[in-house]
Amino acid sequence: MLIPGIPRLLVLAFFLLLPFVGNLYLVNQFTLLLVYGMFAMSLSLLWGYVGLLCFGHAVFFGLGAYIMAMVTKQMIPGMDGILSSSLAGILAAVGFNALFALILGWFLFYGRLSGPYLGIVTLAISVLVERIFINWYYTGGYNGISSVPALSFAGWEFSDPRHLYLLVFVLSLCAYLFLRRVVNSPFGAIISAIKHNEARAESFGFHATKYKIKVFAIGASVAGLAGALFAAAAEFVSPTELGFKMSTEVLIWTALGGREGLIASFMGAVTVKLLENYLSEALSEYWVLIIGFIFLLSVIFFPQGLFGRLLENRNKGWSVTSPQRSKTKKEGRVC
Amino acid sequence: MLRVQGLEASYGESLALQGVDLSVEIGEIKALMGRNGMGKSTLLKAIMGLVKIRRGEVAVEGRSVTGMPTFQIALEGVGYVPQGREIFASFSVLENLRVGLLRFPRAERVIPKEIYDYFPLLKERENQRAGSFSGGQQQMLAIARALVGRPKLLLLDEPSEGIQPSIVEEIAEILKKINQETGLTILVVEQNINMISDIADSCAFMEKGRIAYACAMEEIMRDESIITRYMSV
Amino acid sequence: MSAAVQILNGLNYILVLILVAMGLVIIFGLMNVINMAHGEFFLLGAYTVVLTSKMGLGFWVGFIFAPILVGLLGAILEAVLVRRLYHRILDTILATWGVSIVIKQGIILTFGPEGLMVKPPMPEMVTFAGISYPSYRLFIMGVALFVIAATFYLFLKTDFGLGARAVIANPNMAASLGINTRRMYLTTFSLGSAIAGLAGATMAPLMSCDPHMGLGFFIPAFLAILVGGASSLGGILVGGGVIGGAQNAISSVYSPVVAQIVVFSLAIIIIRMRPEGILGRKARD
Numbered sequence: 001m002l003i004p005g006i007p008r009l010l011v012l013a014f015f016l017l018l019p020f021v022g023n024l025y026l027v028n029q030f031t032l033l034l035v036y037g038m039f040a041m042s043l044s045l046l047w048g049y050v051g052l053l054c055f056g057h058a059v060f061f062g063l064g065a066y067i068m069a070m071v072t073k074q075m076i077p078g079m080d081g082i083l084s085s086s087l088a089g090i091l092a093a094v095g096f097n098a099l100f101a102l103i104l105g106w107f108l109f110y111g112r113l114s115g116p117y118l119g120i121v122t123l124a125i126s127v128l129v130e131r132i133f134i135n136w137y138y139t140g141g142y143n144g145i146s147s148v149p150a151l152s153f154a155g156w157e158f159s160d161p162r163h164l165y166l167l168v169f170v171l172s173l174c175a176y177l178f179l180r181r182v183v184n185s186p187f188g189a190i191i192s193a194i195k196h197n198e199a200r201a202e203s204f205g206f207h208a209t210k211y212k213i214k215v216f217a218i219g220a221s222v223a224g225l226a227g228a229l230f231a232a233a234a235e236f237v238s239p240t241e242l243g244f245k246m247s248t249e250v251l252i253w254t255a256l257g258g259r260e261g262l263i264a265s266f267m268g269a270v271t272v273k274l275l276e277n278y279l280s281e282a283l284s285e286y287w288v289l290i291i292g293f294i295f296l297l298s299v300i301f302f303p304q305g306l307f308g309r310l311l312e313n314r315n316k317g318w319s320v321t322s323p324q325r326s327k328t329k330k331e332g333r334v335c
Numbered sequence: 336m337l338r339v340q341g342l343e344a345s346y347g348e349s350l351a352l353q354g355v356d357l358s359v360e361i362g363e364i365k366a367l368m369g370r371n372g373m374g375k376s377t378l379l380k381a382i383m384g385l386v387k388i389r390r391g392e393v394a395v396e397g398r399s400v401t402g403m404p405t406f407q408i409a410l411e412g413v414g415y416v417p418q419g420r421e422i423f424a425s426f427s428v429l430e431n432l433r434v435g436l437l438r439f440p441r442a443e444r445v446i447p448k449e450i451y452d453y454f455p456l457l458k459e460r461e462n463q464r465a466g467s468f469s470g471g472q473q474q475m476l477a478i479a480r481a482l483v484g485r486p487k488l489l490l491l492d493e494p495s496e497g498i499q500p501s502i503v504e505e506i507a508e509i510l511k512k513i514n515q516e517t518g519l520t521i522l523v524v525e526q527n528i529n530m531i532s533d534i535a536d537s538c539a540f541m542e543k544g545r546i547a548y549a550c551a552m553e554e555i556m557r558d559e560s561i562i563t564r565y566m567s568v
Numbered sequence: 569m570s571a572a573v574q575i576l577n578g579l580n581y582i583l584v585l586i587l588v589a590m591g592l593v594i595i596f597g598l599m600n601v602i603n604m605a606h607g608e609f610f611l612l613g614a615y616t617v618v619l620t621s622k623m624g625l626g627f628w629v630g631f632i633f634a635p636i637l638v639g640l641l642g643a644i645l646e647a648v649l650v651r652r653l654y655h656r657i658l659d660t661i662l663a664t665w666g667v668s669i670v671i672k673q674g675i676i677l678t679f680g681p682e683g684l685m686v687k688p689p690m691p692e693m694v695t696f697a698g699i700s701y702p703s704y705r706l707f708i709m710g711v712a713l714f715v716i717a718a719t720f721y722l723f724l725k726t727d728f729g730l731g732a733r734a735v736i737a738n739p740n741m742a743a744s745l746g747i748n749t750r751r752m753y754l755t756t757f758s759l760g761s762a763i764a765g766l767a768g769a770t771m772a773p774l775m776s777c778d779p780h781m782g783l784g785f786f787i788p789a790f791l792a793i794l795v796g797g798a799s800s801l802g803g804i805l806v807g808g809g810v811i812g813g814a815q816n817a818i819s820s821v822y823s824p825v826v827a828q829i830v831v832f833s834l835a836i837i838i839i840r841m842r843p844e845g846i847l848g849r850k851a852r853d
Binding site for chain 3: 120
């Protein structure tokens with residue numbers, strides 16, 4: 001079941017070998033790129049696979065980062081010792097996001113809010129939470145929290161950038177395998193069926209709303225994990241990470257990479273962010289203008305994204321969608 | 336009036352049109368018959384530009400309308416009364432009729448008197464909400480709404496569906512009268528043989544997305560086995 | 569600040585919010601398209617005024633030109649972009665959102681990221697029954713009321729409105745009756761955009777104009793539509809009243825951030841409690 005195609009094998013090999021050939025600066029840079037890639041994959045799950053176009057997805061990333069920072073800096077009263085370890089931070093970030101998304105999903109999905117409207121509500125949340133953190137003195141306001149402790153597990157600190165990189169790499173791979181497992185499982189088949197024809201899925205006896213809430217929580221959790229790793233790797237977190245700007249960026253990464261594929265989205269994040277790192281200095285404010293234009297063109301002319309075709313795996317997966325559809329539309333689930 | 340040649344199209348889950356050839360002469364009432372799901376409604380939709388045409392051609396009075404947007408086909412003189420009537424339920428009767436007039440310049444947006452002669456009910460109830468009409472009344476409204484646009488060709492999709500027999504008869508009479516007095520050409524999809532035999536001049540039968548047989552009405556009168564061949568389930 | 573002034577200010581905000589929401593909702597109602605660039609159209613309206621003030625042409629030239637320019641831009645956008653994506657409704661959201669990024673960044677590049685002030689065009693105060701109130705704010709309320717009433721009139725009483733309502737109710741049937749749906753879409757998109765541009769222009773002298781002000785109006789306007797329901801124009805009056813009123817009342821007592829939190833939570837709860845009122849009729853995607 002897990003036989004990656006050649007392009008995906010190359011992606012894997014590249015990221016695996018990077019710390020052994022690249023310099024430390026590059027390794028540090030790519031650690032964050034991995035984190036962004038993981039973040040983009042979580043959006044791809046919601047957007048590409050379920051049709052939940054989240055305009056404010058960064059809220060989950062940012063909350064994950066803030067929780068990680070606050071737990072490991074012992075800023076949460078009553079949480080010290082083992083409860084302020086990296087692992088506790090990650091678990092808290094993931095758990096909080098899952099809970100937050102479940103509650104939010106309960107309100108919104110039962111409010112019969114469908115895809116795009118829900119997406120814009122998440123944008124509202126993202127902007128709102130950004131404002132809250134800007135105005136919250138305890139978490140550093142506009143400047144956020146700095147000197148977030150590096151990751152450490154059972155006394156072993158990941159202070160060497162290469163070790164940190166490898167850890168984040170392994171976690172990204174795990175996140176990928178997990179998300180891939182989700183979309184290729186019967187559960188994934190049902191959410192895909194819901195995406196294509198909700199009424200039909202309901203008529204088969206699937207409670208569409210419950211499935212949507214669950215997948216929303218999964219997407220939020222993975223974004224939270226990415227956020228937590230970001231806080232530890234970058235050693236800081238600021239309101240930018242949960243607000244409008246970040247939400248915009250992750251949407252562009254995912255769209256340009258290819259929303260309907262996990263690895264495609266991942267590569268979208270890595271590529272765009274890498275280009276930004278090198279070009280934004282020369283182009284300054286024009287960078288956003290240019291990337292906005294490219295995004296616009298991609299929506300019209302290649303909605304599959306840059307890597308959508310290249311990395312697409314045409315295995316049949318579990319297509320439970322309406323039989324007519326799967327005949328006419330190629331149902332090859334990506335990754 | 337209408338010429339359809341080699342028309343191919345598909346619509347949702349219903350059977351595709353697989354090369355329909357059909358022509359309707361000026362001033363005639365042509366009935367289009369066949370069992371359910373044979374593509375009759377799809378054909379009307381395709382003529383109206385509501386279904387994407389894959390191949391073939393539709394011409395009205397010798398002018399090709401293939402690929403035109405729907406509103407332009409309407410402006411070429413094709414009126415359409417869809418299955419289920421699709422009146423604007425929340426609008427008043429008068430508003431429904433006025434929608435049919437919007438294509439004209441402002442000064443010409445007057446409902447022709449003849450419409451009310453044919454359908455006096457629509458004058459009496461002009462301020463009533465159209466959704467509160469019975470099926471038969473809605474059908475009359477839908478026909479009248481198409482007629483205020485002064486079409487040359489009227490496409491009617493199952494006008495008798497779900498309507499009580501006495502009203503069906505009344506509608507049939509009115510259609511015949513309009514046809515005789517104004518020379519309006521009508522292509523009507525219908526399952527109701529009684530209605531067809533009252534009004535139609537000629538007949539075409541569809542089977543599996545094609546016209547299987549076409550003939551004058553007299554031929555059917557002489558040989559009823561044609562009907563059983565194409566209509567019985 | 570006296571209570572009366574407070575209430576007038578609240579009313580002021582509500583009316584402008586309804587204006588913004590109305591532009592969104594007529595586009596949405598007719599075309600099922602959520603114009604994500606709506607906030608940036610508001611922004612462009614405001615910056616038109618900023619520009620004419622800078623150029624020495626004064627406020628009023630900008631005030632007249634803002635709806636015209638933004639309406640024109642809306643028409644162009646519909647013709648070259650939205651029209652291509654008719655059959656991919658979800659992608660129209662993305663595309664208009666891409667447009668919003670480009671417009672906003674264009675504004676940043678042209679005018680800089682910092683807030684800009686516009687000289688108040690009507691600095692004098694009006695005193696009535698012991699209450700002194702800026703005449704310009706009264707002017708805004710008048711303009712907003714007029715445009716809201718005119719839009720209602722247009723859609724409910726005119727032939728154009730009849731056609732538009734027919735397209736909303738059943739686009740295929742309307743087209744079959746000879747209504748030029750394409751032109752209808754173009755006109756409506758342009759009109760909705762122009763209203764946003766006008767709203768931006770009227771607000772410019774009241775606030776510091778920065779590139780993010782569009783979003784600041786787009787989000788509450790969107791929430792107002794969700795709360796009020798998009799199926800009728802009347803819904804926006806309710807939604808705008810609830811969202812705008814709560815926002816204003818709470819921020820005058822506590823702070824704008826608290827107000828935003830409360831208003832947002834309120835909106836979410838209303839959506840949960842009364843889903844049928846929220847985009848009920850048009851829930852298809």
